Amino acid sequence: MKIKLINLSKTFISPRRRVKAVNNINLEIGKGEFFVILGPSGCGKSTLLNLIAGLEKPSSGEIYFGEKLVASKEKKIFIPPKDRNVAMVFQSYALYPHLNVFENIAFPLRIQKLDKHSIKKEVEKIAEMLEIKDLLFARPSELSGGQKQRVAIARALVRKPSVLLLDEPLSNLDAQLRINARAEIKFLQKELKITTIYVTHDQIEAMSLGDRIAVMNKGKIEQIGSPEDLYKNPKNLFVAKFIGTIPINLIETEILEEDKKLYSLLGDLKIKIPDDKKEFIKEGKIIIGIRSEHLKINPKSADYNILARVKVIEPLGREYLIHIEYKNYTFKVLSLEKISEKEIIVGFNQQDLYFF
């Protein structure tokens, strides 16, 4: 199902303060899309998910499921979660402790008053799919974290929801399990073609899962795009910093004007500022960014070259992360080869630079 958010806001009011958790968000999520909402904790991403689920009422704005308006403050429309056909997986899994696995998965079907026979059939089918058939009569307290998570997903999928909402479902799993679970969720989603909204603070998870990602900060969406798009064309400093396993190199530089052209000064290196980036200049300064894989050691040809001192070398397995220092600026360089020199020449090209 297609989901559309129009000018959606949610303000929490307590006697002491008002918090605008979700601030005027416009968003369209396509049918069958795997959409990830990424942001630091407290950015409002869980609130946004709760609004879509119907666990919170919007302070203003509208939510459409397909052509149907499901929530609007102005038009006084609010359709409760049970009539939205959404399913949700929580960070804590939220399994019902007094019910065994079978009853946990069957719970939504029992509420729908499905007959016994079909309930058994559906539960067994989904249990088979998630490989938890031999756990059906265990209590949640007897399950491991990974098993609980599967049960929670099974409970969400059993009644064939039109929208699947996942609220940091992997953050309680250990690292090894998380990578497997990630792939499985992606596989299931592609198999069942359910419109999925996945909330996470982990950019690796977001990059590996999402068809599209919305980066959220302080209740607002900073940028929406495919993982590649966000990585290659970050719109602003926040997105650039947030995306990427190895943080982007960011350097604040002074501006130099020469022959009506603007340059950013990196030591005595003059870096051309393209005309369309001039708007980023603030108080005579601009921030330039470059990803560590775009810094080349001893390049054959590069637009700019610097002679830098090697500070630390971190082996990452396949690659090495080399910390270098150049005129009080430090950079991280990703290199396939280990180097032994104390000083190296590092080059980079104009096209790989970001200006903020």
Next chain:
Amino acid sequence: MREEKFVKFLFVITAVSILSFCLMPFFYMLVISFSTSWDITSLDKIRFSFSNYIEILKDPSLHCLDYIKNSLIISAVSSFISVFIASLGAYAISRLDFPFKFFLLLFILASSMFPQITIVGYLFKFMNKLHLINTYLALIFPYIAWTLPLSLWIMVSYFSKIPKELDKAALIDGCNWFQIFIKIILPLSKPGFISAGLLSFLFAFNEFLFALMLTIDYHARTVPVGVALFQGLHGELPWGSIMAFSILSLIPVILITLIFQRYIIQGLTRGGLKE
């Protein structure tokens, strides 16, 4: 090591003395009820016999079984209703956001701290006007009111221990608020229900003042009043019969407590969530 032993010794001594101190009257009661004489200071006179029990059960004019029946019905009904109302209130208090919630709870608690004697006169007039004197309802209503604050506090503490994410999950799974209450909250707070129910039951079973004022005879009179007004035909105090009656009326209470305390187990909510 020696210190540890000494502490253990002290612990045992204290426990035994407190226990014997508490159980002494009970023991006295038990001995007298099975004896033909009530003078415990001259032990040589004490002879084992069932005569007291036979006497009180055989004599219909003593109404012992009526009193026990009245007590059980009144206590059971009032504790059940009290816990039922309290759980609805506690659900609202633990799940809804409204200002001055804590003050409301304190106010409810404070209202239960008035001495009973302050309202008993008014209560008598009130029940008299309603023509309820000497009926079960005359006692059931005040008992519900008197035990509600305690039940409410117990239920609130149990309900607030249940994670709100379970409510959310149930809401998403298609429940309405009432279904969440019935299918999730109630089963998870069984121990709370049982402890609140037991305490209200025991309060109602032991209560004396209201029962004395609001009942007249065996139609509604409860055990504590029955025991207190137990007199022989000629005004003498038949201690043996009184003790036998007390022991008899204790049996259902002890049974109920023993049966239900098994269910008061902790940690029922453990395992559904990952903390």
